[in-house]
Amino acid sequence: MIIKEDFCLTPFNTFGIEAIAYELSIINSIKNLQELFNAGLLKKKILILSKGSNILFTGNFEGLVLLNQIWGKEIVDEDDEFVYLKVNAGEFWPALVDFSVENGWGGLENMAEIPGKVGAAPIQNIGAYGSELKDVLISLKAFDMVEGRTVEFQNHECKFGYRTSIFKSKYKNRFFITSILIKLSKNPKLNLSYKPLADAFLNIDNESLTVKDVSKKVAEIRNSKLPHPDKLKNAGSFFKNPYVSEEQLNTLIGSYPDIPYYKINNDLFKIPAAWLIEKCNWKGKRIGNVGVHKNQALVIVKYDKATGHDILNLANSVKKSILTNFNIHLELEVNVV
């Protein structure tokens, strides 16, 4: 059990915010977590850090950071139709997607290039292009940092929702997710329900498409729209798409007949936050060294040296505009620390 002091977190968050962890421990195994628990160290203020692609540091972390590096994956079962894969938390998500599509297994192809680690994927039930983690996840294992033991959660127990799970609400900061068990199809049915993806394959016979074609196309579309954090610092979508009631939607349509929306159920509709932000003229706007990306209004970018507070101030100004103009509260997707 090695505890490093005053550890620089700048390379460990995709915003590249300068922050120090007072203490940091690299976690390679469940045994490491058990040792920390036995030594009473998990009673400290804890932050679990994976790839740092969904985190905004607003200062130094005055506690113990657990850096997730639990590598490894294995096929635990398979039959004619499915393969069951156990993947440890430290594996890089895009590498897992590549591995699955190289094998021709279906389920992850629409979620190509989400630049996080496997252990963080259940936290906000990652999703893209019409697919979500919850569609393939059977169960996960997590270390309970209060009771000092490993527990298993079945899919339904994770209470997955749009960019959320029980680990973002009731069990926030309690469990270190150590592995996931997913079920991938050997006879994939492609999901082209997301319009930009369907449009990209408009003139191609869908019967001839493979999961690899889909993941390549998703990567292509993403790269054309989203800034890569290596080139322009960001943490992906900063805001969640808000849900409104039918009554609220009708009021909005009265004022903005062109407002896009998607029906979730009879009384719930999702509005693209990017549209709201663009309508309030934030798209492409820069304030100091931070700004709203020119191609994707959901993404806040850091052009040069800036603090987490600079980013948060911009986000709050965007939120205020949306509230004033549309009476909608935008929620943050990024975890502010």
Ligand SMILES: Cc1cc2nc3c(=O)[nH]c(=O)nc-3n(C[C@H](O)[C@H](O)[C@H](O)COP(=O)(O)OP(=O)(O)OC[C@H]3O[C@@H](n4cnc5c(N)ncnc54)[C@H](O)[C@@H]3O)c2cc1C
């Ligand atoms: C360019 C870009 C594009 C993106 N596109 C998408 C997208 O299409 N869809 C999408 O859903 N997200 C997207 N994201 C956001 C992000 O990549 C995902 O949310 C990813 O799952 C975060 O993984 P991470 O390893 O970086 O987690 P971190 O940022 O390190 O952590 C995120 C949160 O999870 C917690 N956490 C991390 N690991 C564990 C663990 N093992 N156990 C318990 N808690 C843990 C952390 O404490 C923190 O609260 C994008 C980000 C970027 C930069």
